[in-house]
Amino acid sequence: MVSTTENSSFRAGFLAGLPFLLIGVPFAILFGVVATEAGLSISETVSFSLVVIAGASQFTAIQLMTESAPVWIVLVAALAVNLRMAMYSASLQPHLGGASFPQRAFAAYINVDASYALGIQKFEDVPNWPVRDKFFFFCGTMVLMFPLWVIGTWVGAVTGDALPDQLELDFAMPIMFLALVAPMVKSLAHLAAAITSVTGALLLAFLPSGIGLLLAGFAAMAVGAEIERRRG
């Protein structure tokens, strides 16, 4: 029942997602190692990656658990890290809002940094794509990443060995996202928003993880929108 164009949009998403495996897989393995070293069982560690699918917040939770923080602190801190995903959800709505409810419910489950960044970049490029194509592209970006995120966590949990060169690969993530977002800076308004975002996130880096980014993000969106409004 899948038409040719849906097939090709799915494949385009799949291809776009491939470079991100370079970040996702080592990160998943590292999580498996760190979580089991902190004292989680293998099934707890793998379940973590399966239901949360958010690297930064998973590491935040494990870090606090290592320090035996109260349960509610672990929850609040780790959820705060993920608040940016509400902005992703809002930003995807104009593109995927027309999909069926089960499709939207599924898209929400796989709405992570990489799928959002790849998806929104594509949707801005081809805004007139039918919603089904946008949905299949979005799914394609995660078709390998999501299973490998879970399997990688399991491998790290079972072997207890991180990949060599882990410290060098830590910089693959910033490079990948910077390379993806730079071409999206298409106007003075975009540039001003990006500069506000960087400045705000650095100045607010002392706040609990995730909160500074959220405030910087709001400020940056306001700056971009205001410049667009004034310049027409």
Next chain:
Amino acid sequence: MSYTSAQIWLIIAVLGVGTYLIRFSFLGLVGDRQMPDWVLRHLRYTPVAILPGLVAPLVVFPDATGGTTDPVRLAAAIVTVAVAWWRKNMLWGAFSGAATMAGLQTLSGSL
């Protein structure tokens, strides 16, 4: 770590459900209703407003150097942005940034 197994499963379950609801929020509840123009105008800037801020601390205060600013990583990030923007191409940018990082690290003898 000093949690019972039940507490650990509670943490996993609440984080899973909470994160899902955050991701679902607008996409799920607004559906295909049209949002007001001023909201859409703000949302157009979401990627450039969030993604640069997401990685900026990792570039400026990298974990690998214990949070000290590292000229090599800074240079690699700048090359990445410049090339990706100039070529309008992610892979070109990522490749140039990675090559800059590898090259400068070899030069500075830290490999």
